[in-house]
Amino acid sequence: MPPRWKFTPSEAVPAGATFDPQNLKGKNVIVTGGASGIGEFVVRGFVEVGAFVTFGDVDLARGEALAKELGAVFVKCDVLKWEEQLELFKKTLERGGVDVVVANAxxxxxxxxxxxxxITPSNDPTEPNLRILRINLIGVAYTARLANFYFSRTPKSDHSLIITASLSSYIDHPFSPEYNASKWGVRGLMRSLRSTTGVSGMRVGVVAPWYVPF
Ligand SMILES: NC(=O)c1ccc[n+]([C@@H]2O[C@H](COP(=O)([O-])OP(=O)(O)OC[C@H]3O[C@@H](n4cnc5c(N)ncnc54)[C@H](O)[C@@H]3O)[C@@H](O)[C@H]2O)c1
Known part of the structure; x- marks a missing residue:
C-alpha cells in the first residue's frame, strides 16, 4: 500500500537567506512572548512588512506600550495558562484567521x-519548580496544539509554525539542564510535527539563536 503522504524534510535555511516580504502582507500573525527581546523584534518585523500582529506576554506594561506604538493587538497571555493562550488565538481569529504562529516565549x-x-544529615531535597522547562516546552506544546487547530479554521493559507529554539537545542549546555532539555524538547516537537505536514498542512520550523544581547 502506498504511504498516505511523502515526507521530505527541507534542509536548514541559511541565516542570510532572502525572502519576499510581500508574501507576508496582510497575514495574521501570532507571537508569544512578544513584549521584549527577540519576540519584540519579531513583532516589529512582521508589522513593518504589513502583517496583522497579535501578540501575548506576561509583561502587561511593555506589551500594551508596544501594541499602542505599532498598532498591533496585545493580549495578556502566560503560555502556561491554556485559557490565556486560547484567548490569544481567538482574538487573532476574530481578525480574519491565523496564518503564522511564532512560539517564542x-x-x-x-x-x-x-x-x-x-545539606544536613536529615533534610530532604526541595521540590524543583521546573518553571524554565515548563514554560519553554509545555508552553510551546500548548501553542503547537492551538496552531494546528486554528490553522484548520483558516483555509487557503500557507500555515507556518515557527519555534524559537536555541543553539542549546543542539549542544551540551552545562549547569542548565532545564533549559537544555526544554530546547532539545522543542526541536523534538518540531521534528515530529514536520513529518506530518503532508497531513496537517502545518509547516514547522525552528530558529536557533545563540547569544543575542539586549
Ligand atoms: N537572547 C538569547 O541569547 C537567546 C538565545 C537563544 C534562544 N533564545 C530564546 O529566545 C526566546 C526569547 O528570549 P529573549 O532572549 O528575547 O528573552 P526576553 O526575556 O528578552 O524575552 C522573553 C519574553 O517572554 C516573556 N515571557 C516570559 N515568560 C512568559 C510566559 N510564561 N508567558 C508568556 N510570555 C512570557 C517575557 O515577559 C519577555 O517579554 C526564548 O525562547 C529564549 O529561550 C534567546
Whole structure:
C-alpha cells in the first residue's frame, strides 16, 4: 500500500537567506512572548512588512506600550495558562484567521534541578519548580496544539509554525539542564510535527539563536 503522504524534510535555511516580504502582507500573525527581546523584534518585523500582529506576554506594561506604538493587538497571555493562550488565538481569529504562529516565549535563569541547598544529615531535597522547562516546552506544546487547530479554521493559507529554539537545542549546555532539555524538547516537537505536514498542512520550523544581547 502506498504511504498516505511523502515526507521530505527541507534542509536548514541559511541565516542570510532572502525572502519576499510581500508574501507576508496582510497575514495574521501570532507571537508569544512578544513584549521584549527577540519576540519584540519579531513583532516589529512582521508589522513593518504589513502583517496583522497579535501578540501575548506576561509583561502587561511593555506589551500594551508596544501594541499602542505599532498598532498591533496585545493580549495578556502566560503560555502556561491554556485559557490565556486560547484567548490569544481567538482574538487573532476574530481578525480574519491565523496564518503564522511564532512560539517564542521562553525563560532562562537559575536551574531548579541543580539548585543548591544546605545539606544536613536529615533534610530532604526541595521540590524543583521546573518553571524554565515548563514554560519553554509545555508552553510551546500548548501553542503547537492551538496552531494546528486554528490553522484548520483558516483555509487557503500557507500555515507556518515557527519555534524559537536555541543553539542549546543542539549542544551540551552545562549547569542548565532545564533549559537544555526544554530546547532539545522543542526541536523534538518540531521534528515530529514536520513529518506530518503532508497531513496537517502545518509547516514547522525552528530558529536557533545563540547569544543575542539586549
Ligand atoms: N537572547 C538569547 O541569547 C537567546 C538565545 C537563544 C534562544 N533564545 C530564546 O529566545 C526566546 C526569547 O528570549 P529573549 O532572549 O528575547 O528573552 P526576553 O526575556 O528578552 O524575552 C522573553 C519574553 O517572554 C516573556 N515571557 C516570559 N515568560 C512568559 C510566559 N510564561 N508567558 C508568556 N510570555 C512570557 C517575557 O515577559 C519577555 O517579554 C526564548 O525562547 C529564549 O529561550 C534567546
Amino acid at each position: 521562553g525563560l532562562d535563569g537559575e536551574d531548579t534541578i541543580l539548585k543548591r541547598q544546605p
